[in-house]
Amino acid sequence: METEGTQGLRGTRSGHVPRQAVPPRPAAPPSAGPGGQAFVDWLRAPRTEAEPGIWAFGHRPRPPEEPDRIPGRQLISGALIAFLCGWLLWSLCWNGYLGSYWLWPLFLLTPDSWREAGGAQLAFVWATYLYYGLFALLLVVVFGRLGRWAEVWRRYGAGALRRVWDDTSAQPPAEPHTDPAAWPALREAGAPDIADRLAEEARAGRMTDVDQARIDRAWQSVRSRPERLAAFTETVRREGAAACAHPSGARDLTVRTARHDLLTRQVRIGTTAEDRRNPYAYRGTGFALGPGLLGTSLLAVGPAGAGKTGRVVRPVLESLCLQALAGQAAVVSVGAAGAPLAPDDAFDVVIRIGRPESEYDLDLYGGTTDPDEAAGVLAEALIGDLVVTDPVADTRRAATALAQLLGPYRAVHGRFPSVPELRELLDGGSAALGVLRSSLEGSAQAALLRELDARERQSGRAGDVAALLADRLALLDRPAFADFFDTAGKTRPFSLRALEHPLRVRIDLPERGHTDASRLLTRLVLAQFTECATGRADRSLFACLVLDDATQTVTAESLRGIQRLRSANAGAVLTLRTLEDVPEPLRTATLGAVGCRMAFAGVTTWDGARFAEVWGKEWVETRDVTNRQIIADEPLTRVVHTVRRLVTGRAVTAESVTVRTVERERWSASELAHAVPAGHAVLSLTTVRGDHAPPLLVDLRE
Structure with a gap:
């Protein structure tokens, strides 16, 4: 059956899905996700539509805010003092310390004959007991109002009683047409046997949350293309919970370090603090991220050790890998070799640049066959970071210079040049250019000859950008990278054109000894990702790029590309130690290009001033x-x-x-620098639909 690229394809070029980078695990789902009754309970758990960023799993909205709400300690102490005062007054009256003065209403309302010998003394006794009861009731009413006993009961007693009742009362079994564990959508579509099969798999513990999300994703594709229904039902009938599996054969991750909810596609990263600066509806609630927020891109700024990788990047990356296994997303992770992002078996493709044992190579030109497109992306990677500081650097001129060489070379050789070959052409070597010219003169390629002539005229002139391009390209023309960026078909190059498929990709950069080359490669991946993600024909999958360190990666062109991701069902996650790692003219634009901004504990006042400026002001009393x-x-x-x-x-x-x-x-620069506790972060949110959340103080340790 058709599974939207989730089965059976090989290769790494556009339109092909590579197999997993390590041997696939057994088909049986591991115990990382909920299974059996836990899985059924997870399906049936309430999920409330809430404000952006609130963990929807089991969320219960807080009662309406009461501005004059009495603090709990004051309320309890007042109620206790009122009770003691009422009890003291009752004891004084009952024990006769106040004499008979408190009984004068009883004497006034009853006949004297009832109290005389031979009178109706029994009636007086009953009247006395009734008077005691009314007097006690009066004391309860008076001192109850003084001590606010009704508020104490409403705030503490009624809620506790309701929870006990909910826990002890037997819940009626859910109806099949409303029970999420019974697959009501399949029943309504006329496939009750398939729904029964999947419900039995869930009850038997053979289905996990990833299986449910993956099969539901396949069912959504069947609803849009009814001709797939027969193949879908046959596959589910034959394979049960293992139907429509990911190409890797994996049905879960071996290890989960965060709490995930694949029904809402959220990952919980912390708890919103009980702080007066947080909106009332957010205080004490779980905080989570999902594609609805990541689609506007996320920038996290904080010093080393603040928790950017462990408390934000890794949970988000783990969530995206789970969604990729469910056929809902494609993720590309870029970080230094050895960074604690996720194990190798969590990815389908692992590219270890600079290490001979790497199974995959990175396509230097992004899998494109258009010389102009390849030149634009490569120019951005090579000199995009120099545009602000170097007057010679101009990405448009650089793209033109590269296109003048890439076009003729591809026409002659049927491929783009390798790194050493391109460097030689940029250096203006007469031998290399002569070979190209002689090959083109023998063919009807007059336009390409004019391109080559223009490049030869410009080479050697003062301010020629080709010399700068050659110098930057020399960072990749090193012995450590001799086996990489091959264009002759000797390696297995991976192209980001494959983002139309639910892939999990990790790119390890050679940080030690090749810092500048690593940053160049990061810019290259970012440029290729924005180009490929926005150029996808099928945008049903959420595509996300995770950069564990975006130092010297942000450029003016990359910011424009990040802004285009929002409309392409894609996003990026970037982390920085400080905004000083971004050129001065681009720092404000960087914060403006992303929809989600995080400032971790320990940021400097200079960084805090930038965040305070972009978050603006509010009216306060x-x-x-x-x-x-x-x-x-x-x-x-x-x-x-x-x-x-x-x-x-x-x-x-x-x-x-x-x-x-x-x-x-909302948050001043001084507060961001000195008032944010360790393990916390202040972040603002924007969803792809345009909903906003003000800056929130979040505890990332819970």
């Missing part, structure tokens, strides 16, 4: 309290004030409160 000394004129009042000053050590004052509404920064 301030209270100014003024104390003025009271000067008494009366002699008796003076004596009282003197005694009070001797006892308290302070003069008698009167308090004056002024309430004003002023505009203040």
Whole structure:
């Protein structure tokens, strides 16, 4: 059956899906995800539509905010004091310490004959008990109102009783047409036997959350193309929960380090702090990220050791890998070799640049056959970071110079040049250019000859960008990379054109001794990703690029590419130690190009000022309290004030409160630099639909 590229294809070029980089695991799902009854309970758990970033699994909205809400300690102490006062008054009355004065209403309302010898004394006894009851009820009402007992019951007693009732009461079994574990969509479509088969797989513990998400994804494709229904039902009937498997054969990750909910495609990364600066609806709720937020791209800034990799990048990458196994996403991760991102078996393709044992190679030209497109991407990677500082660097001129060489070379050799060959052409070597010219003169390629002539005229002139391109390309023309970036078909190059398939790709960069080359390669991958993600014919898969370190990667062109990802069902996750790693003219634009911004504990005040500027200001209510000394004129009042000053050590004052509404920064630069606790981060959110969330203080340790 058709599975939208989730089965059976080989290769690494556009339109082909490579197999897993390590031997596939057994078909039986591991115990990382929920299975059996736990899986059924996970399916049936409530998920509430909430504000952006709130962990929807089991979320219950908070009750409406009460601005005059009494603190819990004050409420309990007041209720206890009122109870003790009422009990004391009742004891004094009951034990006769107040005499019979409290009984005068009883004497007033009953006949004297009831209290005389031979009278209706039994009636008086009953009247007395009734009076005691009414008096006790009066005490309860009076002191209950004084102690706010109704508020105590509503806040603590009723909620606890309701939870106990929910836990002990038997829940009625869910109906098949409403039970998520019974696959009601399949039943409504006229396939009850398939729904029964999948429900049995779930109850027997042979289905996990990844299986459910993957089969549901395949079912959605069947609904859009009904001719696939027969093949889908046959596959599910034959393979059960293993149907429509990922090309790698994997049905889960061996290890999960975060909490995931594949029904909402969220990963929980922390808890929103109970802080006055956080909106009331967010306080104390779980915080999560998903494609709806990552589709606007995420920038995380914080010093080394702040938790960017372990508490944000790895959970997000893990979630995207799970979604790729479910046929919902494609992910590309770029980081230094040895970075704790995810194990090798979590990826289908692992490219270890600079290491001979690497099974895959990186396509230097992004899998394109268009010389102009290849030249534009390569120019951005080579000198995109120099445009701001070097007057010679111009990506448009660089792209033109490269296209003048790539076009003729491809026409002659049927492929693009390798790194040494391209470097020689950029250096203006007469031998290399002569071979190209002689080959073109023997064919009807007049236009390409003119391109070559123009390149020869410009070479050697002052300010020729080709010399700068050759110098930067020399970073890749090193012995460590001799076996990489091959264009002659000797290796297995991987192209980001394969993002139309649910791939999991990791690219390890050679950080030690090749820092500049690693940053050049990071810019190359970013440029290729934005070009390929926006150029996909099928954008049903969410594509995401995760850069564990984006130092000297952000350029003016890459920012424009990141902004285009939002409309292409794609996004990027970038981390920086400081905004100083971005050229000065681009720092504000960098924060403006992404929809989700994170400032970790430990950022500098200079970085904090940038975040404070982009987050803007809000109207807040301030209270100014003024104390003025009271000067008494009366002699008796003076004596009282003197005694009070001797006892308290302070003069008698009167308090004056002024309430004003002023505009203040949501988070100031000083607060971001000094008031964010360790293990926390402040982040703002924007969804692909345009919903916003103000800066939130989030505890990433919970």
